[in-house]
Amino acid sequence: MTASSETAGTNIEPFWALDPDVTYLNHGSFGATPRPVLERQQSLRDELEREPIDFLSRSRERRIDEARKALADFVGASASGLAFVPNATTGVNSVLRSLRFEAGDELVVTDHAYNACRNALDFVAERWGATVSVAPLPFPLASPDEIVDAVAGALTARTRLAMIDHVTSPTALVLPLPELVSAIAGRGVEVLVDGAHAPGMVELDLDELATLGMTYYAGNCHKWLCAPKGAGFLWVAPGRQPAIRPTVISHGANRDTSLRSRFHLEFDWTGTTDFTPWLCVPTAIEAVGGRVEGGWAALRLRNHELALAARDLLTATLGIATPPCPDEMVGSMAALPLADAGGVVANGPDTLSQQLRDQFGLEVPVMPWRSPRLRLLRVSAQLYNTRADFERLADALRALSVTGANSVR
Ligand SMILES: Cc1ncc(COP(=O)(O)O)c(C=O)c1O
Numbered sequence: 001m002t003a004s005s006e007t008a009g010t011n012i013e014p015f016w017a018l019d020p021d022v023t024y025l026n027h028g029s030f031g032a033t034p035r036p037v038l039e040r041q042q043s044l045r046d047e048l049e050r051e052p053i054d055f056l057s058r059s060r061e062r063r064i065d066e067a068r069k070a071l072a073d074f075v076g077a078s079a080s081g082l083a084f085v086p087n088a089t090t091g092v093n094s095v096l097r098s099l100r101f102e103a104g105d106e107l108v109v110t111d112h113a114y115n116a117c118r119n120a121l122d123f124v125a126e127r128w129g130a131t132v133s134v135a136p137l138p139f140p141l142a143s144p145d146e147i148v149d150a151v152a153g154a155l156t157a158r159t160r161l162a163m164i165d166h167v168t169s170p171t172a173l174v175l176p177l178p179e180l181v182s183a184i185a186g187r188g189v190e191v192l193v194d195g196a197h198a199p200g201m202v203e204l205d206l207d208e209l210a211t212l213g214m215t216y217y218a219g220n221c222h223k224w225l226c227a228p229k230g231a232g233f234l235w236v237a238p239g240r241q242p243a244i245r246p247t248v249i250s251h252g253a254n255r256d257t258s259l260r261s262r263f264h265l266e267f268d269w270t271g272t273t274d275f276t277p278w279l280c281v282p283t284a285i286e287a288v289g290g291r292v293e294g295g296w297a298a299l300r301l302r303n304h305e306l307a308l309a310a311r312d313l314l315t316a317t318l319g320i321a322t323p324p325c326p327d328e329m330v331g332s333m334a335a336l337p338l339a340d341a342g343g344v345v346a347n348g349p350d351t352l353s354q355q356l357r358d359q360f361g362l363e364v365p366v367m368p369w370r371s372p373r374l375r376l377l378r379v380s381a382q383l384y385n386t387r388a389d390f391e392r393l394a395d396a397l398r399a400l401s402v403t404g405a406n407s408v409r
Contacts, residue, residue: 011384015291023389025364027380028172028197028333031223033284040283041228044276056272061260063279064268070282071233074296075219076205081241083234083267084278088196090247091218091234092117092163094267095192096124098244099161103129106158108189110135110151111370112168117194121163133159137173140324140337140407144176152183161190166217167197170367170376172333173325174202178212185213190240192216196232200224200288201300201331206235215240222277224332224382227284230277236263246270291383299383303332306381310334310390314379317394318404335378337369337405350375352402360396374405 012020015034024032048055055063064084072079085091097120101107107125109118111134125132135154138146151162162184167174177193184191191214198204201224206217214237221231236244241263245253252265289296308327311334315323318336338352352375353366369376379390 011386016384018384021361023360023362023392025362025379025385025389025393027382027385028169028223028378029365030229031220031226032382032384033222033226033228034287036287037226037228037280037284041276041280044279045274048274048276060275061268064275067279067281070285071221074204074225074285075199075233075235076207077210077235078207080261081206081210081235081238081263083236083246083263084275085218085232085234085246085267086230086273086277087222087232088194088218088220089116089120091216091232092192092194093120093247094234095216095218095236095244096120096163097247099124099190101125101128101130101160104158105130105160106133106156107131108133108135108151108154108159108162108184110137110164110168112137112139112171112173113163113165114169114194114196117163130160131158137168137171139171139173140322141173141326141329143326144179144329147173147175148179148183151180155184155187155189159187159189161192161215163192163194165197166193166195166219167201167331167333169197170335170369170378171324172331172335172378173329174331175329177209181209181212181214185215190215193218195219197223197331197333199233200226200296201303201333203297203300210237216244221281221284225281225284226288227281228277230274231281231284234267288383300332303381303383304330306385306387306390307332307334307379309387310379310381310393311336313387313390313394314377314397315404317397318402320404321406332382333378333380335376337407338366338375338377339403339405341373341375352377352400355400356393356396360392360399362393362396364393377402 012018068079072082133154135150137150181191199219217235221227222229246267248270250270255265292299314336350366356362356364366375366377
């Protein structure tokens with residue numbers, strides 16, 4: 001059975017470009033860009049191709065500054081510490097690869113970290129002879145305090161930096177960031193936040209986090225902000241901006257700094273590229289926020305409530321006794337542990353995810369968790385989703401006799 005357009009995708013057209021025949025429950029992985037934002041991008045590309053020199057040379061800084069200001073207002077930061085990057089991975093790499101460590105230094109990360117960013121941390125640690133110390137976070141868990149205790153417990157006198165997710169990818173937990181930043185920075189340790197999922201999902205006030213001691217924050221605009229792919233950002237605390245360089249060194253390294261900071265000169269140009277995704281961020285903020293009366297705050301609440309409803313429906317369907325985390329740690333995604341998957345092959349395509357797509361027209365990620373045999377099913381709730389989408393998923397899981405796990409410890 002494939003979900004038909006009569007039942008799937010009722011909220012999709014004409015705003016979203018998604019296939020209305022697919023029940024898309026994976027906004028979290030790569031976001032989805034609405035048509036008005038894509039149209040804006042096309043018109044910017046038309047401008048670029050009509051007058052490349054004007055677009056890429058004369059008006060570039062003004063255009064980037066305007067887009068940066070809109071993003072800065074949205075994430076609660078001053079524009080001076082904010083740089084566009086293509087994605088969160090690039091932002092995280094820029095920070096880690098700029099820093100200098102000594103042999104024996106410790107870099108703390110959690111076992112819920114995103115693999116790509118963890119790889120960057122491992123790479124840098126190896127280069128300097130530093131050690132990566134992994135704080136195991138509980139899941140399921142009853143209180144955000146358990147997270148703070150786990151991370152604080154991994155800090156030692158040798159810890160130089162902690163890389164912390166704002167919203168974890170496999171487990172979809174909104175971590176207690178102010179408490180974590182305070183606990184880490186209070187020990188004199190730099191905090192790099194991987195906020196790939198946060199902009200558009202949770203309210204951001206980077207300046208407030210900066211007062212608690214946050215050093216760096218990398219985020220994506222293509223996920224929950226729904227900007228085109230290629231739009232991400234890096235925020236760096238004022239005192240650390242001179243030390244943080246882009247992953248690609250270009251003209252900005254020796255340009256005159258009388259009018260612009262070295263930080264902006266370097267990050268705003270890393271070679272010729274299509275930077276229209278950055279310039280579409282103001283349109284995405286306006287167009288997506290404008291879909292809901294009450295703007296972004298109402299949109300975030302709507303998606304949060306739908307994610308909670310989806311989680312409750314799925315815990316009941318899968319036979320999971322207690323939700324895996326407190327409601328306050330749910331943003332607009334929820335992850336559910338599945339029972340032991342038997343003969344799953346490590347790194348192979350997940351068979352359940354493929355079955356849901358092929359037989360039911362449902363796009364849902366199923367990820368290995370701590371061992372290839374244990375898996376998490378993650379759902380996302382975005383404006384184009386309704387409760388009916390999750391009911392279709394629940395029906396499909398029942399039809400496939402999938403059951404959940406009450407503990408994955
Ligand atoms: C927590 C986290 N960090 C980083 C990333 C990487 O994002 P990107 O591939 O856009 O750099 C993701 C992507 O899903 C993520 O979930």
